[in-house]
Amino acid sequence: MGRIGVAVIGAGGENIATGCHLPALKHVPEMELRLLHDVNEEGVRRTAQTYGVDWTTNFEDVLTRDDIDLVQICSPDPFHASQSVAALDAGKHVLCQKPLALSVEELESMSVAAVRSEGQFQGCQHRRYEAWARASHAAIQRGDIGEPVYGRFQVKGRFYPYPQDSFYRTAESGGQFVHNGMHYVDVLCYLMDTLPVEVFARSARHYPTADRLESDNYLSCMTKMENGAQAWIELNLMMVDPPLTPAEERVIIIGTQGTLRLGNEDNPNFEAFTPGGSVRTRVNPLIHVANPFVLQFREFAHTILTGRPNAIPFHFSARVMETCLAAVESAGTGEPVKLRDWLERGVQ
Amino acid sequence: MNPREVTVGIGVIGIGVRGRHAHEHLLAEHPAAKVRAVAQYPNVTPELLEGRGRDSWEKHAARFSVKLTDDYREVLARDDVHVISLMTEPSLTAKYVEEAAAAGKHIFLDKPMATTMEDSERIVRAVEASGVTLMVAFNYRYAFPYREMKRRIDAGEIGDLRIVSVDVCLNKGPLPEFTASESYRNAFGGGEVANFGCYAADLLLWLTGSQPRSVFATMATRFYEDYRATGMEDIGQISVKMENGAIGNILTGRTTTQSPWPIEAVEVVGTRGFLRATPNCTFRIEGKQVLETAYGTNRVQWMAFDFIDAVLEGRPSPVSEHDGLAAVQLIAAAYGSAETGEPIYL
């Protein structure tokens, strides 16, 4: 294989595909954009003109073209699982936007496809490629805070005012923790180098005005991790801040030897208290030293081209996604939910 | 009573069994108060003394210019002692509260109030029967930002309370002389979740003004070998659903971090606003910043004065035996949940 031939799905509007994936691809020498797909013909044709590549509204074309090696799926949530399975079954590599799936059944079908396919799969978990996350990960891997035993990711903001007819307003969407939870769970698991085995969650709702989603807009999720650590993820979209106030994010990792605190609130900072002394720096997580999409694409390209182990194996992403689904389930039943071991199913 | 004329006599029962922790010197700072007698109680669990003996008790008494009383019952019998600063091991507090209350003494009691619900109920009955004032030393309530939070919540400034998250996680490891032991665990009713979690539990209960309905908790021993050897947790998290619908999130424990600050924070989300207090606090109502401050008050001193003032003025206890019991109940439910892996419904 020379360069990796890429098709991008969902490239017919002003969205994540055209706003992040296509611009990032320009900086990925290992990949070559060859085909765009969307159900919106006019939109996808326009994008194709801009980039000088082919377009289609027929997903089958993506699967049958031999010069397409990697399918980047940026369609709306309900299509992620079926499009991933179809692409994997066609022998393609897949990079799929979050959420990977809207149910455990969908995740199951993806895991089966991932096992039987020659193709590699990655969830688009680009937040772990943000500068602050990589710096924290490096510090933890160096042993600066000892072994991480507790991790927390808190997000506070106003709920996103989707268009009135948006799928993301419906109860069927699973709500905001299914839609966005992967980001936070993934970063925590990446930093702590472990995965949840059990989830307990509570949820609530408060919409300050008549504008509301059908789902709860607060979820607090406590987990036990594989290595005995504990974690807490809180997604609070009940805040009564003025529209467009950026969401506050706070991360704490407590290790056996020290703690690490990060935040993007009024004073973006990174604090590490270690036996070797303390560091306090300002890292604005919104200003990336390198674009996280580019970093993930390039790392994935190396896996595809050289057979290097997949940096975000399917079993890892599946557990992260399942954590989000389980949290919503737990909040509904009031009972803790135990998670599957996707690795046992033969998926790497 | 007129505070300028009346002196509140303080009797001490229990010395040096909770590390070197004590409240009598704070109570005695009050212009109307004075320590008049100091005694150790019999049969102290030896491990709790961490090697300190009679010498150190005598020294403690001398600090207040009194001689060590051999029998604590003599302290209870004194007419010039009005208040007992009680610092026995929590598994024994019920017995001493009963005796002190029967002797008509007001009681200032360290946290946790007791290790079991049975003992907590005994304490409530004894205090009610005698009509004395008992205060539990939940000093976090006296930290300025939390007090200010409570005032604004009660004034309805942030609307209905939806979420209260409390971190009370100490830094820099256990005190130098401390070693975890079976005896400590039995005397204190658990590890760090009982020890510091009760502060967090009290803040949650106090701020919401509601009762817990369901409690889920996870705990672990991750920092210290001696804790591991005795099966005593050093970190835990608790999820609570309150009767008024609010959700409570608690993180508590004792970490090794050398950070100069404990991990201490309270966040409250209401239908109209958000309050966050750490050593610094941010209060925002309807999107507007209303307060930002650093916290400088000596909360422990303020608490001690408030108790003496309550006794002088005949006010109800600022943190009563009912509050003590509620915290014991929440922490007991957390242990129950951590043990069974199931939520506990109250």
Ligand SMILES: NC(=O)c1ccc[n+]([C@@H]2O[C@H](COP(=O)([O-])OP(=O)(O)OC[C@H]3O[C@@H](n4cnc5c(N)ncnc54)[C@H](O)[C@@H]3O)[C@@H](O)[C@H]2O)c1
């Ligand atoms: N990682 C991130 O930070 C991030 C950010 C935004 C969105 N996303 C995810 O990316 C996905 C797309 O989000 P968006 O905000 O760009 O959405 P969008 O709705 O703006 O764009 C989706 C595009 O997909 C097209 N489409 C609809 N059905 C399709 C189908 N069956 N096949 C192919 N294309 C189809 C639409 O016409 C549209 O052009 C969502 O799943 C979302 O969760 C991720």
